[in-house]
Amino acid sequence: MxxxxxxxxxxxxxxxxxxxxxxxxxxxxxxxxxxxxxxxxxxxxxxxxxxxxxxxxxxxxxxxxxxxxxxxxxxxxxxxxxxxxxxxxxxxxxxxxxxxxxxxxxxxxxxxxxxxxxxxxxxxxxxxxxxxxxxxxxxxxxxxxxxxxxxxxxxxxxxxWPLGRTEPASAREHRALEALVDGEGLVVVVNPSAGLGGDDPTDRIVEEWPKATIVGIEDLDTVIADHAPHALGVAGGDGSVAAVAALAAAHRLPLVLVPAGTLNHFARDVGVQGLDDAARAVADGDGVLVDLAAVTVDGEGPRWFVNTASLGGYPDMVRLRENLQDKWGKWPAAAIALARVLRTSRPMRVELNGEPQLVWMLFVGNGPYRPKGFAPTMRPALDAGLMDVRYIRADTRFSRARFFLGALLGSLHRSRTYRHLETRWLDVRLLDGEVAIATDGEVGPTGSTFEFRSRPAALAVYRPQG
CATH class of the missing domain: 1.10.606.20 (Vanadium-containing Chloroperoxidase; domain 2)
Structure with a gap:
């Protein structure tokens, strides 16, 4: 040949x-x-x-x-x-x-x-x-x-890395919501800096909903008092979505999702792929009820999250990434931060529901995530009424090396260093000092006691049928 x-x-x-x-x-x-x-x-x-x-x-x-x-x-x-x-x-x-x-x-x-x-x-x-x-x-x-x-x-x-799903996560039965003609009664909170390119979606939102009110993410605290909305919308990443979803749930307002972030995990799982999906659902008044999760830190809160919360190395990684990303860009900064944190992290002595544990990190998801290994990437259900809890034990010999080996081979779910459970509640008490919590990629307050609770059917979301 x-x-x-x-x-x-x-x-x-x-x-x-x-x-x-x-x-x-x-x-x-x-x-x-x-x-x-x-x-x-x-x-x-x-x-x-x-x-x-x-x-x-x-x-x-x-x-x-x-x-x-x-x-x-x-x-x-x-x-x-x-x-x-x-x-x-x-x-x-x-x-x-x-x-x-x-x-x-x-x-x-x-x-x-x-x-x-x-x-x-x-x-x-x-x-x-x-x-x-x-x-x-x-x-x-x-x-x-x-x-x-x-x-x-x-x-x-x-x-x-399982293949992406084309169907949305299951949610409670379609709920008839108010059809908002031309967006009348809708207030959309926009984070123009969300996403990789910082593409401001405001013009497209105004064109789709000419009667809607557009406010910046910095005005979120006064949006209810100033505008008395019939529904709240959010255009941004998962951090912005979590903040607006918490406000919507607290005031029993339906949420309109306009995916405008880098990954848009929550919008993807709900089944809203873009502005067209949101506009169709708003015009028809179609929606679903989905679960949320909340955590109180040292009795303060609750702090709501739509995707995940974590204790341990992840909050440190987020802080370091934010310090580096102006110089290196978001993704290179994240890689550098992850490498540094993994090298210098220390285990935490905690009580999980009263049982003492020594752990490297703790992950809590709003709803059951799949796969069961180290990198949860998808949710089949947003109506299970459960949280997904995962942690890496530090009390076994060579636990860090075994953790990396299990992650590398994709067999972490069978490792003795890895624990996974699904539960409606989780109480975490640190036995040494305080740590920060991260929710939906945003670093939150530090504390020593954390109470996680699932909130079934806490939020109505506009989602198109079919």
């Missing part, structure tokens, strides 16, 4: 294959494609993120593991005409092809989230893989092995 490829007549394809092969060096081509895909929210962004994760695993497996275990000579340069040869030939082991591994990993990962996107990417990935044979730097079997490694790594990402 190599000789037949080398015997092909010279053509303009030769220069194209060389350029394509160089463009894919160090997975640069796929990282650029992922960056473009990530600009769109929803399944497109999930496909990009899964693709990047798969590239990382495939590059490690092919370049740092397989190449060292299976050294192999590259094809002889004289098998090809000079114009076909790469100017700078690689010197590492020929087996397997790292380019093919990255191309297959990215394409397979994207296909798991969006087959339509993968269909557009697959021809380019196939061309990249073949370019390594066409330019004479890999045997066909190198490419085949690399592609197999890449596809396998991409499929393995499901062990740590």
């Amino acid at each position: 190599m000789r037949r490829s080398g015997a092909l007549r010279a053509s303009p394809v030769d220069e194209g294959m060389k350029r394509l092969s160089r463009a894919a060096n160090h997975s640069a081509l796929w990282l650029v494609v992922a960056g473009v895909l990530a600009t769109r929210k929803g399944v497109t962004r999930r496909a990009a993120l899964r693709g990047v994760a798969a590239i990382g695993g495939a590059s490690f497996s092919a370049s740092l593991v397989a190449k060292r275990l299976f050294p192999r000579r590259r094809p002889a340069a004289d098998l090809l005409l000079v114009p076909r040869r790469l100017t700078k030939r690689p010197t590492s082991s020929s087996f397997p092809s790292g380019h093919a591994a990255s191309a297959a990993a990215f394409t397979t990962a994207v296909a798991m989230e969006s087959p339509a996107l993968a269909a557009a990417i697959a021809p380019v990935a196939a061309a990249v893989a073949y370019s390594r044979v066409h330019t004479g730097v890999h045997w066909p079997s190198d490419v085949a092995a690399g592609a197999a490694i890449g596809a396998g790594v991409a499929l393995l990402t499901r062990r740590w």
Whole structure:
């Protein structure tokens, strides 16, 4: 096969294959494609993120593991005409092809989230893989092995990162809410700085609901007294949603969700993908009742949360990320902060419902999360009346190493260092000092006693039928 490829007549394809092969060096081509895909929210962004994760695993497996275990000579340069040869030939082991591994990993990962996107990417990935044979730097079997490694790594990402759901979480039966024509009676609280790009959604909201009142997140404390709304809306990330949802629940007002944050976990789980979904539900008066959760800190509160609360290293990571993100950007700052906190964290001596425990961190979710391992990513139900409680024990030998190993292998739910339960209430008392609590990604007050409670059917949310 190599000789037949080398015997092909010279053509303009030769220069194209060389350029394509160089463009894919160090997975640069796929990282650029992922960056473009990530600009769109929803399944497109999930496909990009899964693709990047798969590239990382495939590059490690092919370049740092397989190449060292299976050294192999590259094809002889004289098998090809000079114009076909790469100017700078690689010197590492020929087996397997790292380019093919990255191309297959990215394409397979994207296909798991969006087959339509993968269909557009697959021809380019196939061309990249073949370019390594066409330019004479890999045997066909190198490419085949690399592609197999890449596809396998991409499929393995499901062990740590389940596929996104297309259906919303279950909620209590559809509730007939007031239909707000042109948004009359609706007050929308907008956080213009939410999201990766800081895209202010105010103009689109005004166009959709010309009779609605728009206020900034800084005016949240006075919104009820100043406007007496029939319904509260929120355009922002999960932190903004939690603050407005707490106000809506306290005043028994229905909530309108306009996803405008980076991840929009709560809106996604409720089943509101964008402004169009919210507008349809508001016009028709369709909605559901969903659970919330609340925590009191040293008797003060309650502090409501729509997604998660945590004690331990996460609040420290959030604080450090906020200090670093102006210099590094949000996601690099988060990675740096996580690495520092994991290296320096100390275990907490606590009582959980009266039982003494030594833990690294504690996670509490509003509703049961899945999967059961370290990285809960989805909620099948917002009407279970339960909280999802997870903690990492620090009282076993080599607990931190076992925790990292279990997380790496995707088997943390079977580890002795990991505990998971679903409950309606949880009382936490620190035996040494105080710690801060983080709710929905925002750092809250410090304290030594924390009382978590599930609040079933606490909030009415506009959600379209079907």
